Amino acid sequence: xxxxxxxxxxxxxxxxxxxxxxxxxxxxxxxxxxxxxxxxxxxxxxxxxxxxxxxxxxxxxxxxxxxxxxxxxxxxxxxxxxxxxxxxxxxxxxxxxxxxxxxxxx
Numbered sequence: 001x002x003x004x005x006x007x008x009x010x011x012x013x014x015x016x017x018x019x020x021x022x023x024x025x026x027x028x029x030x031x032x033x034x035x036x037x038x039x040x041x042x043x044x045x046x047x048x049x050x051x052x053x054x055x056x057x058x059x060x061x062x063x064x065x066x067x068x069x070x071x072x073x074x075x076x077x078x079x080x081x082x083x084x085x086x087x088x089x090x091x092x093x094x095x096x097x098x099x100x101x102x103x104x105x106x
Contacts, residue, residue, distance in 0.1 A: 002096035003052050009089035010045035013070065016081045017041050028077050037077060040070030044089060051093075060097055064090065
């Protein structure tokens with residue numbers, strides 16, 4: 001459940017960064033920094049999607065690194081909504097990783 005919430009927040013980050021890139025009045029429209037924020041959000045969403053299938057510690061660490069760097073890029077670009085979306089994705093990801101999985105008896 002928490003990984004799905006993290007994935008939704010990462011997808012929201014893709015949408016927000018895409019809107020900022022394509023909006024000429026955003027102040028960062030068409031810049032390389034905004035394109036990098038889109039790329040970071042897409043990689044974060046793809047990594048979380050991979051984590052839904054398999055719980056890999058290395059991929060979880062990679063997702064955390066990508067999330068922190070994407071939030072930092074959003075902070076430098078002064079895109080508050082992207083910082084919030086990436087932060088929610090990171091918090092939900094951390095919560096999903098530290099919460100024990102329920103086992104269903106068969």
